[in-house]
Amino acid sequence: MNDAPRTYDVVVIGAGPVGENLADRTRAAGLSTVVVERELVGGECSYWACMPSKALLRPVAARAEARRLPGLAASVAGPLDSAEVLARRNAFTANWKDDGQVAWLDSVHLDLVRGRGRLDGPRQVVVDTPDGGTVRLTARHAVAVCTGTTAALPDLAGLADVRPWTSREATSAQQVPESLVVVGGGVVAVEMATAWQALGARVTVLVRGGALLERMEPFAGEMVADGLREAGAEVRFGVSVTSVVREGRQVRVGLDDGGELTADEILFAVGRKPHTGDLGLDTIGLAPGGWLTVDDTCQVTDIADGWLYAAGDVNHRALLTHQGKYQGRMAGAAIAARAKGEPVDDAPWGAHVATADHGAVPQVVFTDPEVGAVGLSAQEAESAGHRVRVVDYDMANVSGASLFGDDYRGRARMVVDLDREILVGVTFVGPGVSELVHSATVAVAGEVPISRLWHAVPSYPTISEIWLRLLETYRG
Ligand SMILES: Cc1cc2nc3c(=O)[nH]c(=O)nc-3n(C[C@H](O)[C@H](O)[C@H](O)COP(=O)(O)OP(=O)(O)OC[C@H]3O[C@@H](n4cnc5c(N)ncnc54)[C@H](O)[C@@H]3O)c2cc1C
Numbered sequence: 292m293n294d295a296p297r298t299y300d301v302v303v304i305g306a307g308p309v310g311e312n313l314a315d316r317t318r319a320a321g322l323s324t325v326v327v328e329r330e331l332v333g334g335e336c337s338y339w340a341c342m343p344s345k346a347l348l349r350p351v352a353a354r355a356e357a358r359r360l361p362g363l364a365a366s367v368a369g370p371l372d373s374a375e376v377l378a379r380r381n382a383f384t385a386n387w388k389d390d391g392q393v394a395w396l397d398s399v400h401l402d403l404v405r406g407r408g409r410l411d412g413p414r415q416v417v418v419d420t421p422d423g424g425t426v427r428l429t430a431r432h433a434v435a436v437c438t439g440t441t442a443a444l445p446d447l448a449g450l451a452d453v454r455p456w457t458s459r460e461a462t463s464a465q466q467v468p469e470s471l472v473v474v475g476g477g478v479v480a481v482e483m484a485t486a487w488q489a490l491g492a493r494v495t496v497l498v499r500g501g502a503l504l505e506r507m508e509p510f511a512g513e514m515v516a517d518g519l520r521e522a523g524a525e526v527r528f529g530v531s532v533t534s535v536v537r538e539g540r541q542v543r544v545g546l547d548d549g550g551e552l553t554a555d556e557i558l559f560a561v562g563r564k565p566h567t568g569d570l571g572l573d574t575i576g577l578a579p580g581g582w583l584t585v586d587d588t589c590q591v592t593d594i595a596d597g598w599l600y601a602a603g604d605v606n607h608r609a610l611l612t613h614q615g616k617y618q619g620r621m622a623g624a625a626i627a628a629r630a631k632g633e634p635v636d637d638a639p640w641g642a643h644v645a646t647a648d649h650g651a652v653p654q655v656v657f658t659d660p661e662v663g664a665v666g667l668s669a670q671e672a673e674s675a676g677h678r679v680r681v682v683d684y685d686m687a688n689v690s691g692a693s694l695f696g697d698d699y700r701g702r703a704r705m706v707v708d709l710d711r712e713i714l715v716g717v718t719f720v721g722p723g724v725s726e727l728v729h730s731a732t733v734a735v736a737g738e739v740p741i742s743r744l745w746h747a748v749p750s751y752p753t754i755s756e757i758w759l760r761l762l763e764t765y766r767g
């Protein structure tokens with residue numbers, strides 16, 4: 292049965308973290324807003340990505356930290372209790388139920404329509420509802436596409452018959468496999484290899500290229516590879532999968548070097564593709580299946596009257612929850628300003644633009660050691676035309692780090708723009724660095740001059756003293 296058409300100021304397709312944030316902004320600005328969700332309110336992040344993966348990884352990091360402390364190490368020498376770790380992970384996903392998130396939508400007076408949304412011409416969204424009906428929604432001011440991504444899979448014959456793991460199975464599996472092959476060298480690959488190795492699987496990581504975490508400073512991937520190997524995982528570089536066959540409980544994996552492997556499960560962590568294939572983009576003159584190109588207010592380019600926005604993973608600017616939510620806040624504010632005929636502050640770092648996406652994106656990789664980085668790597672800064680100086684420091688020489696754990700191994704780098712004497716990138720690798728990253732984000736996004744950073748005194752004896760050491764090294 293088809294419901295009567297409804298009109299709202301703003302229609303948001305996708306209730307992941309980004310859609311929720313954008314809708315919250317437009318609603319708070321007084322615009323009537325409806326959210327369309329085809330699966331679970333909360334999106335990939337809450338159920339098959341950030342939250343469950345970090346719930347799996349937190350005990351791994353806590354145990355690794357305890358094992359570096361005499362007096363404590365012996366009491367954590369045994370294996371993790373995988374059943375308890377998986378149960379806590381289940382709790383963090385609310386057992387894959389979204390009642391809590393729906394209650395939040397209700398509490399802030401956002402309407403929800405469940406079903407698959409698709410565009411049907413300018414400002415029109417049709418929702419195919421689970422009961423087989425449709426709901427037609429019309430947007431007075433804006434439609435915001437926040438539909439996220441799904442795991443990409445390589446084109447290998449018979450792959451579906453193998454029932455490979457993607458990020459979904461890697462974050463939701465209820466049993467620890469005896470052995471797991473992980474294909475890929477990005478963030479999903481290294482985090483999930485770390486988690487499942489610690490939970491008791493024998494993990495082999497197959498990397499097509501020559502490094503892990505290729506978009507970060509090279510020492511990050513090198514130290515994470517060392518950490519994985521020390522944890523007992525095998526990490527192989529320069530190798531590609533050419534065939535996969537499931538034989539009983541095992542997957543047989545053929546490699547381009549002529550070798551073969553068998554394992555209980557195979558995880559493909561080879562990147563993402565956008566949820567735009569079945570979104571009706573053809574009805575508004577765009578090609579289905581691609582990433583949506585936006586300006587800094589997250590308005591999709593080349594759409595007459597500028598009614599279409601895209602925020603979060605689907606615009607491919609930065610595939611991270613925190614950055615997508617930031618885009619959602621900025622796009623929500625821009626939609627509200629335009630709807631009210633108020634000026635749009637779209638100068639760099641203005642109130643309606645996601646300027647930080649260009650050079651101040653932070654990321655933490657929750658491996659052992661952790662990686663925390665913001666802004667540009669040295670290579671990216673040079674390619675972008677900055678005249679830079681790279682300052683490195685061995686974090687083992689920081690008092691707070693040596694107190695944090697025996698045999699502390701870590702490294703930090705700051706990339707200084709010599710013409711402006713500000714930082715354009717900072718990377719920390721080591722245990723416990725995840726909470727340091729925001730200090731670097733403030734320095735990079737705030738374009739704080741080095742002369743003023745000298746007055747930001749880190750507390751003694753914390754790992755934050757790495758800041759003083761980096762600045763001293765820079766000044767000689
Ligand atoms: C394993 C893993 C771990 C990660 N860990 C982190 C981390 O620690 N930190 C971090 O910052 N990022 C992390 N990420 C990235 C993060 O998950 C994404 O950046 C984030 O989920 C993007 O949010 P989004 O709202 O754009 O999309 P999503 O979270 O994908 O939400 C999109 C929503 O839209 C819905 N939808 C799609 N199409 C339609 C349609 N046609 N109609 C209606 N609804 C639709 C989907 O069902 C979904 O609910 C991780 C990713 C993975 C895979």
Ligand SMILES: NC(=O)c1ccc[n+]([C@@H]2O[C@H](COP(=O)([O-])OP(=O)(O)OC[C@H]3O[C@@H](n4cnc5c(N)ncnc54)[C@H](O)[C@@H]3O)[C@@H](O)[C@H]2O)c1
Binds near residue numbers: 474478480500504563
């Ligand atoms: N802690 C975090 O912030 C976090 C955690 C997980 C994921 N994420 C985000 O999710 C996104 C997706 O992560 P991801 O690791 O899936 O993607 P990615 O793009 O980061 O890495 C993909 C990896 O797969 C390799 N690859 C691509 N095609 C391949 C093929 N056919 N065969 C073998 N290898 C191949 C690439 O060389 C690369 O090493 C990332 O952008 C990341 O930022 C963030």
